[in-house]
Amino acid sequence: MPLTEIDRLKRTVTPAWESPVADQVAAAWGYPAGTAKWWRSSASHVFVLPDPEGKRYLRFVPDAYLGAGPVAAVSSLMDRLAAGGAAVVRPVPARTGALTATVPTALGPMHAMVVETAPGEEFDAEDLDVDRARSWGAALAAVHASMAGIDADLPEAFAELAEFPDRFAHDPALVKAASHLADRIAELPRDGSRFGVVHGDFELDNLAWDEGRATAFDFDEAAHSWYAADIAYALRDLTGPDGLPAAEHRQLSEEFIAGYRSVWPLDGADLANLRLFAGAHAACSILRIDNALGTAGEDEAEWMADLRAKLTDMARSHRELAIGVAEAL
CATH class of the missing domain: 3.30.200.20 (Phosphorylase Kinase; domain 1)
Structure with a gap:
């Protein structure tokens, strides 16, 4: 907003x-x-x-x-x-x-x-261990399984990439990266085992845990997308600036994937696309941040100026990730 x-x-x-x-x-x-x-x-x-x-x-x-x-x-x-x-x-x-x-x-x-309200308590990445990471992955897979075949009037993920040539004409490197990511995504298969309705923001701050069971809330970003893209977004806090699992979080990422696969299929091709989706998510986040920032006012409140600075830094990091992934693929 x-x-x-x-x-x-x-x-x-x-x-x-x-x-x-x-x-x-x-x-x-x-x-x-x-x-x-x-x-x-x-x-x-x-x-x-x-x-x-x-x-x-x-x-x-x-x-x-x-x-x-x-x-x-x-x-x-x-x-x-x-x-x-x-x-x-x-x-x-x-x-x-x-x-x-x-x-x-x-x-x-x-x-x-x-x-x-969702029953239980929330965790963040610092609270994760291998068991919780595996349960987290299984929880996302269960949501995907429950949404399989549902026809919902929701947007399609990554449509924002088409806006980059006009919105970011001043940044040709970013436009080139977004175009490459969009082209790669357009080539992906959309069969029912890979593509459907997704949560869109299955990060830990949108889950509550009660006796090992996760309840999901905040479906604001629900969309039609690839299940692997939903995984990539969920794992953002465990992902490094190159779009790959951060070294210190690699085991947790692997346990998440193992938990997911215990409930819903994820083949090698889907797994290989996590980096592509990490780059595409980063690009789309830049546009959303740009929408949120708007134009700074002369009498802007201190909290807004601080948040603007934080979002600007986030956009800078997302840009580096999006361009880096596009160049690597």
Whole structure:
């Protein structure tokens, strides 16, 4: 989401972490004013809601950033997966009975959904051991298996690569790399064992673990893609700047793959393409960061300036990875 959109919402948040905008949205689920507490804003604005069994999460995006269709598609996918027994958080119907709601607010229309909390605790890469890495891989494979054959109104991954000639004409090396990566991806087979609906962001910060079982949440990046591409994105924190597993994380990456293969097929060709997908993901991340950055204002808040600097550094790293992978393939 653009930093300017995050800032618009953040300016409404009180010292008690409440927002009149969130109050308007939460009312669609019957929550009174002052109930929703701001948690974070990135691809969506996320607020915590109380629940008799713990808490729920209110997620919403401005219509100027994303239409109602994609939000409805994600909520429908999550509901279908949860109903089928997949380890996925379940959306909570609004008072109308629909899984999503479009709510007029002081900041314009917001497209919203509410999801249950995932049971358990979150881990990061520093908490990983070989058993958890294997379970993580198996969890992603189980999600892929549960989504196999599903027809969902979702975007296709890597479509952004076509925008590079216009968006980054000032950076011919990056445009060349993106074009090469796109050409390589276009040659890949799309049979059902390799290509389908994917989570899109199966990193550890989007999972909660309870007695060794991972529950997935945050399907904002769900798309039609290659399963191997979903693996490559999940393993970003274990991947080096050359698109290959970092030396210090190689065993964890291997255990992840072994866990994945214990549930869903991944042949040698798919495995060999992980580096290609790492480069393509890096390129697409550059474009998304560029979308988020926009143009800096003269009176930009300190937190926004700091975040802008951090994102700029991230984009620089992604550029090096994308170009490096393209040159190596």
